[in-house]
Amino acid sequence: MMMSDGVAVADVFDALAAAAPEIRAGFAGRAGETDDHNATGDRQLHADIHADEILRDRVGALDAVGEYASEEAEHVRDVGAGPLSVSVDPLDGSSNLSANNPTGTILGVYDAPLPASGRDLVAAAYVLYGPLTTMVTATADGVTRYTIASDGRRTDESVSLPDDPTVYGFGGRVPDWTVDFTDYARAIKDELKLRYSGAMVADVNQVLTYGGVFAYPGLRDRPRGKLRTQFEAIPMAYIVEAAGGSSTNGAHSVLDADPDDLHSRTPIYLGNDALIDRAERALD
Numbered sequence: 001m002m003m004s005d006g007v008a009v010a011d012v013f014d015a016l017a018a019a020a021p022e023i024r025a026g027f028a029g030r031a032g033e034t035d036d037h038n039a040t041g042d043r044q045l046h047a048d049i050h051a052d053e054i055l056r057d058r059v060g061a062l063d064a065v066g067e068y069a070s071e072e073a074e075h076v077r078d079v080g081a082g083p084l085s086v087s088v089d090p091l092d093g094s095s096n097l098s099a100n101n102p103t104g105t106i107l108g109v110y111d112a113p114l115p116a117s118g119r120d121l122v123a124a125a126y127v128l129y130g131p132l133t134t135m136v137t138a139t140a141d142g143v144t145r146y147t148i149a150s151d152g153r154r155t156d157e158s159v160s161l162p163d164d165p166t167v168y169g170f171g172g173r174v175p176d177w178t179v180d181f182t183d184y185a186r187a188i189k190d191e192l193k194l195r196y197s198g199a200m201v202a203d204v205n206q207v208l209t210y211g212g213v214f215a216y217p218g219l220r221d222r223p224r225g226k227l228r229t230q231f232e233a234i235p236m237a238y239i240v241e242a243a244g245g246s247s248t249n250g251a252h253s254v255l256d257a258d259p260d261d262l263h264s265r266t267p268i269y270l271g272n273d274a275l276i277d278r279a280e281r282a283l284d
């Protein structure tokens with residue numbers, strides 16, 4: 001990453017931090033569904049659209065950003081002549097809103113046009129809308145967690161994955177899991193504590209906080225699982241790897257994924273090295 005890219009990435013993080021209180025303030029009254037579906041067939045909530053509009057306006061306005069792509073829009077949008085491309089899942093786990101459970105925003109910054117490989121990622125970040133609003137950013141220099149006050153003020157601390165794993169969270173219905181993944185899950189459940197919120201950001205954030213493993217596996221009738229390669233898997237894998245952990249799609253690091261379709265899906269397993277090695281062996 002060039003020095004000028006470093007400044008540009010900081011601008012993207014600042015735009016995300018500025019958007020976060022605004023996105024959160026827009027949750028009230030927006031948990032309902034619209035009549036529309038996104039490119040992967042999910043019914044869009046008013047809150048999904050609202051978060052996307054805020055991010056598109058703020059991130060798309062930056063000089064350094066040339067492309068903006070969202071889970072909520074079919075095509076990549078040209079937003080200027082800048083060298084960076086940004087992918088966003090504007091509201092991750094948005095169906096949690098009706099139960100007042102956590103949601104998030106996931107963002108990836110690439111120095112290549114989208115769709116792009118995980119190896120083109122230069123930075124990634126997520127925001128967690130929990131009891132507090134926190135933003136976790138990752139670059140080649142490491143991982144930082146910011147707590148964002150409603151007036152936008154931020155405090156920060158550096159983050160690394162704890163050595164001793166404590167928690168796990170696995171997505172999908174158990175009867176839909178493969179035999180190999182079911183065997184792996186059975187062993188893990190005897191060792192770690194189940195914590196699953198149904199929002200990837202919250203579930204990965206607790207792995208980063210306590211150590212452990214998050215997975216949304218390939219399913220019997222859906223071998224690529226549920227989570228989106230570009231918008232969810234690659235940025236979250238980058239953050240976990242930058243914090244000292246590992247990622248796999250079952251065969252290799254999620255960062256080796258090179259989606260040719262912007263909205264493709266991938267199985268994903270993230271967390272402490274030893275747990276991810278075991279997942280790879282179990283799924284071999």
Ligand SMILES: O=P(O)(O)OC[C@H]1O[C@](O)(COP(=O)(O)O)[C@@H](O)[C@@H]1O
Pocket residue numbers: 042071089091092093094095170171172173198199200201216226
């Ligand atoms: O309800 P399930 O099948 O466990 O799926 C949960 C997963 O789906 C998601 O909610 C998908 O994200 P979106 O809300 O952005 O579509 C992830 O956050 C989460 O990991």
Ligand SMILES: [Mg+2]
Pocket residue numbers: 089091092093200232
């Ligand atoms: Mg999501």
Ligand SMILES: [Mg+2]
Pocket residue numbers: 048071089090091092093094
């Ligand atoms: Mg989403």
